[in-house]
Amino acid sequence: MSVRMDYRKENPAAYQALLGLEKFVVESSLDKKLIELIKLRASQINGCAFCLNMHAKDARAMGETEQRIYLLNAWREAPYYTAAERAVLALTEVITRISDAGVPQHIYDDVREHFDGKQFVELVMAINAINSWNRIAISTGMMPN
Structure with missing residues (x-):
C-alpha cells in the first residue's frame, strides 16, 4: 500500500x-493506559498498521508492558488483564x-459493573x-513511521 x-x-x-472528539477522549475520566488498550485492540481488528504502530509506542511510553501489548489480541486467554479491562476489551x-x-446486554452489564453511566x-x-x-488512515493509505 502507498500513501494516497x-x-x-x-x-x-x-x-x-475528529481532533475535537479525540480531545474529549483524552480529557475524559478514563485511565490513559486503558484508552491505549482500546486504541490498540480496535486497530488490531481493523488492520490499521499506522495506528497499531503509533499506539504501541504510546502505550510503552506510558509504562505499558511488552507482554500486555503482545498478548492483547489473545486477552481472553492471557491472565494479565483486569476484570474492568476485559469488560472494556x-x-x-x-x-x-x-x-x-x-x-x-451481557457485555453492557459487565462494563457497567466497573464503570458508571458517564464513563x-x-x-x-x-x-x-x-x-x-x-x-x-486505511482509506488514505497512511503508513507507519
Whole structure:
C-alpha cells in the first residue's frame, strides 16, 4: 500500500472535527493506559498498521508492558488483564464489529459493573474515535513511521 493523500491538508476542517472528539477522549475520566488498550485492540481488528504502530509506542511510553501489548489480541486467554479491562476489551470488539450482533446486554452489564453511566459514554466515544482514525488512515493509505 502507498500513501494516497494527506487528508489533513486536503480537508483541514474534517481533521479538526475528529481532533475535537479525540480531545474529549483524552480529557475524559478514563485511565490513559486503558484508552491505549482500546486504541490498540480496535486497530488490531481493523488492520490499521499506522495506528497499531503509533499506539504501541504510546502505550510503552506510558509504562505499558511488552507482554500486555503482545498478548492483547489473545486477552481472553492471557491472565494479565483486569476484570474492568476485559469488560472494556469485549465492548471495544463488539462496537468495532457492531454490524455482527450489536452490543449484547451481557457485555453492557459487565462494563457497567466497573464503570458508571458517564464513563460508559466516554468508553463508547473512545472506541468510536479510534475506529474513525483507523478508517481514515486505511482509506488514505497512511503508513507507519
